Each structure stands twice: as structure tokens, then as C-alpha cells.
Amino acid sequence: MDIDTFRNDPLWIINNRDEPFILFFDETNNPRTFRLTEKGFNSDTRDFFILGGIGFKNEKALKNVSTDKLFEEFKLQQNSTEIKFKHIRRGAENFIDLMKSDRVRIFIEWLLDNKLVIHYSFTDNLYYSxxxxxxxxxxxxxxNWGFNREVKNSLYLLAKENQTTFVKLLIEFDYPNIKSHRLFIEKVVDWIESVNINDDFYLEYFRQVLKSYRTKELPFLKDNQDDILIGDYSLLYWRSLSIFKNATSKLDHEFNIEKYLKKDPLTSNRKKLENYLFEDSKNDKFIQLSDLILGILRYWLSFLDGRSVEEISNVFGQVAYEEKLSLYKLQRVMNQSLNISNGFKHGIGSNDIEKKINFFLEYDFNVDKGNVSNN
Known part of the structure; x- marks a missing residue:
């Protein structure tokens, strides 16, 4: 697979994309295949797939960082062969409770003090589907592209709010392999009309346009496998390895992805890309630490996805100072990473979740900045 055409797409204008970053990867919430079943989906739609981890600006930055003190402060049991997110979660069931964990606090401070970057790509399975x-x-x-995004956002929010009836419709037609496009379009048109009680402009526009397609076919909804919504998550791997083609990327073993890359290797200027390798996480502490940050990000996205902006703001306004300080430090690590490259944040998701992510990144936690490292 040639990556140069992909990299030259105007939609992928990424600053500092040619820098020699050192990136470590893990993944979370990977159902391998996201599909319809007789009862709905095979995986909870609230669980976003996330690929990412920690990184360094270059080889010199990597060599200047030691994990010894950090792992000592974690105070793991001596029989632990590697650290996992469960070891720092300490039983926390949600994002705010996670910020109360002393090990999470220690980890976030270590990231900030050592100027590490956080990079991540996520997929909202329902939106993508x-x-x-x-x-x-x-x-x-x-x-145009902006209008397109608004229509998708409105349809996604409607499907999310009325998931039971919408999923029944998808199952009925073996989505995304529609055989009777006319009947499917009529059912979608009627469904939108029945549940669009707020008379959303974008939904009504979409419904009217869709009505004109009764005698046509929806090209992306034919010649697919019945009920297979996402065959695999290789796209996010391709993207990360392609965008940062001069980076050295170390990934936790994911044998399906390794198989695909071997069958169809990435190439640039007709040469095979050799910028990545797969490693057993037991042998690499930085891949282990990538598992920790992905666990935090998983809780973070779940927290944002499940609330309105107003509700998020109310929660932040009520948390205790120590948790607020940890939230601020996490926010700072994220923003410092984006200042290095906007490519370290990527998502296949709605305008709604992007709005909430930006709200978090811009929120004023009103903490004493003197309690935060200024390195």
C-alpha cells in the first residue's frame, strides 16, 4: 500500500509530521470485528476503540527518561511481570474516581515532568457504522464538508437516542448490505419523521433529500457483507504509521494487523516502510505505560460521551481540589502534545464528541499553577 498519496491529501495537513518521533502503541476496546447480531451489536457502542500511547520527540529525549523511579512509586507486587491499567485504576469505576488514584496522579505527573507526548486515534463504532x-x-x-458533518452528527445523535428502533431497522435489511434500497430508504425516511421530535433542520433536510433516492441505490450500502459494520481497525494503524513515516513506532503484538501488514506492506517512494516493529509488552515498559494512558483515555472518552457540555462543566466545578489538579495536569500533557503535532489527536467520531473534547482541552480548572511543574 503506497502511503504518499494518502499523506498528500489536503485533509491530512499535519504539522511536524516528518519529525523522528519515537512512538509506543497499545490498543483498547478492540472487538476485532464490529457487527450486528440478532439482538443488536456484538460490542457496547459506548466503548470506543482507541489506538495510541506515549511518545518522545526523538531518540535523545527517549534516552533522557528513566522509568525506574516511576515503577518504584507504583509499588507493585513483586510477582507482577508487567504493569497494567488495572494496577493503577485501583477499582475506579469512572473517570473522576480515576483521578483520585495515587498511582494515576503519579503517572500523569511523570508524563508532565518528563515532557512526554500522548498520541491517540479513536473510533466511535456507532458513528462509523x-x-x-x-x-x-x-x-x-x-x-460541503462542514454541512456533511452536521448532517452526520444529527443522524448519529438521533440513532444514539433511539438506538433500539434504529438497530431493528438495520437488522431487518442486513445492513450494510442492502438488497432493497427503495424499501430501506422508505423505512429510514419514516423512522426519522417519527422520532425527530425536535424538528432538527439537518435531519429534515437529509430526510427530504433521501426521499429523492427512492429510485436510486446507495452506493456504499451494497456489495458488502451482511451485518459486518467494521471488518477490522487496520485503518487507524495505517494512518498512524503513514502520517509519521519518519517516526520509529513500537506496537504491542496484534497478530491480525501484523498479518495484514505482511500481506500488503506499506510503501513510500516504492520502498517498503521499515519504521515500525511489534513487540511483546512484557519486554517493553513504554508499551506497558501506553496501556496505562489508553486506560485513562478510555475512561475520559466514556465520561465525555455520556454527558452534555453543561453536565461536564458542572462535574468539573464540583470536584475536590486534588482531583481538579490531576485533571489540569492531564489536560496540560494533552495540549503540550498537540502543540508539538496536531496529528497526535485523531478520531472517527461526531461533531458532538469533538465539541466535548475541545471543551475539556480549553477548560479553566482554576488551580494554583505553582503546584505544577514548569519544566
Missing amino acids: IVDIVDSLDDSAIM
Whole structure:
């Protein structure tokens, strides 16, 4: 697979993408295949797939960082062969409780003090699965990229709020392999009309356009496998390895991805890309630490996804000072990472979740900055 065409796409304008970063990867919430079952989905749609971890600006920065003191402060049992997120979670059931963990606090401070970067790509499975309905419309019908995103966002929020009835509709037609496009379109049109009680403009526009497709086919919803919504998550791997082609990337073993890369290797200027390797996490502490940050990000995205901006703001306003300080330090690590490269944050998700992520990144936690390292 040639990556140069992909990298030259105007949508992938990434600053500092050619720098020799050292990136470590793990993943979380990987159902391998996301599909429809007789009862719904095979995986909870609230569990975003996330690929990412920690990283360094270059080899010199990597050599200047030691994990010895950090692992000593974790105070793990002597029979522990590697550290996992469960070891620092300390039984926390949600993101705010996670910020109360002393091990999480120690880890976030270590990231900040050592100027490490956080990089991540996520996929909202429900969003990814249904946007082909919108993308099947002609460009002239959906206006522009921004309008397209708003239509997708409204459809996603409606499907999320009325998931039971929407999923029944998808199951009925073996989505995304539609055989009767006319009947499917009629059912979607009727469904939107029945549940769009707030008379959302984008939904009504989409419904009216969709009505004109009764005599057409939705091109992205044919010649697919019945009920297979996401065959695998290789796209996020391809993206990360392609965008940062001059980085050295070390990934925890994921044998399906390794198989695909071996079968169809990444190439640049007709040469095989050799910028990555797969490693057993037991042999690499930085991959282990990537598991920790992904665990934190998993809780973070779940927290944001399950609340409105107003509810998020209310929670932040009520947390105790120590948790607020940890939230601020996590926010600072994220923002410092994005200042190095905006490519360290990537998501296949709705405008709604992007709005909440940006709210977190810009929120004023009103803490004493003197309690935070200024390195």
C-alpha cells in the first residue's frame, strides 16, 4: 500500500509530521470485528476503540527518561511481570474516581515532568457504522464538508437516542448490505419523521433529500457483507504509521494487523516502510505505560460521551481540589502534545464528541499553577 498519496491529501495537513518521533502503541476496546447480531451489536457502542500511547520527540529525549523511579512509586507486587491499567485504576469505576488514584496522579505527573507526548486515534463504532448512509448521497445534495458533518452528527445523535428502533431497522435489511434500497430508504425516511421530535433542520433536510433516492441505490450500502459494520481497525494503524513515516513506532503484538501488514506492506517512494516493529509488552515498559494512558483515555472518552457540555462543566466545578489538579495536569500533557503535532489527536467520531473534547482541552480548572511543574 503506497502511503504518499494518502499523506498528500489536503485533509491530512499535519504539522511536524516528518519529525523522528519515537512512538509506543497499545490498543483498547478492540472487538476485532464490529457487527450486528440478532439482538443488536456484538460490542457496547459506548466503548470506543482507541489506538495510541506515549511518545518522545526523538531518540535523545527517549534516552533522557528513566522509568525506574516511576515503577518504584507504583509499588507493585513483586510477582507482577508487567504493569497494567488495572494496577493503577485501583477499582475506579469512572473517570473522576480515576483521578483520585495515587498511582494515576503519579503517572500523569511523570508524563508532565518528563515532557512526554500522548498520541491517540479513536473510533466511535456507532458513528462509523452509519455515516455511509449520508456519504452515499451525491456531493451536490449534501453541499460541503462542514454541512456533511452536521448532517452526520444529527443522524448519529438521533440513532444514539433511539438506538433500539434504529438497530431493528438495520437488522431487518442486513445492513450494510442492502438488497432493497427503495424499501430501506422508505423505512429510514419514516423512522426519522417519527422520532425527530425536535424538528432538527439537518435531519429534515437529509430526510427530504433521501426521499429523492427512492429510485436510486446507495452506493456504499451494497456489495458488502451482511451485518459486518467494521471488518477490522487496520485503518487507524495505517494512518498512524503513514502520517509519521519518519517516526520509529513500537506496537504491542496484534497478530491480525501484523498479518495484514505482511500481506500488503506499506510503501513510500516504492520502498517498503521499515519504521515500525511489534513487540511483546512484557519486554517493553513504554508499551506497558501506553496501556496505562489508553486506560485513562478510555475512561475520559466514556465520561465525555455520556454527558452534555453543561453536565461536564458542572462535574468539573464540583470536584475536590486534588482531583481538579490531576485533571489540569492531564489536560496540560494533552495540549503540550498537540502543540508539538496536531496529528497526535485523531478520531472517527461526531461533531458532538469533538465539541466535548475541545471543551475539556480549553477548560479553566482554576488551580494554583505553582503546584505544577514548569519544566
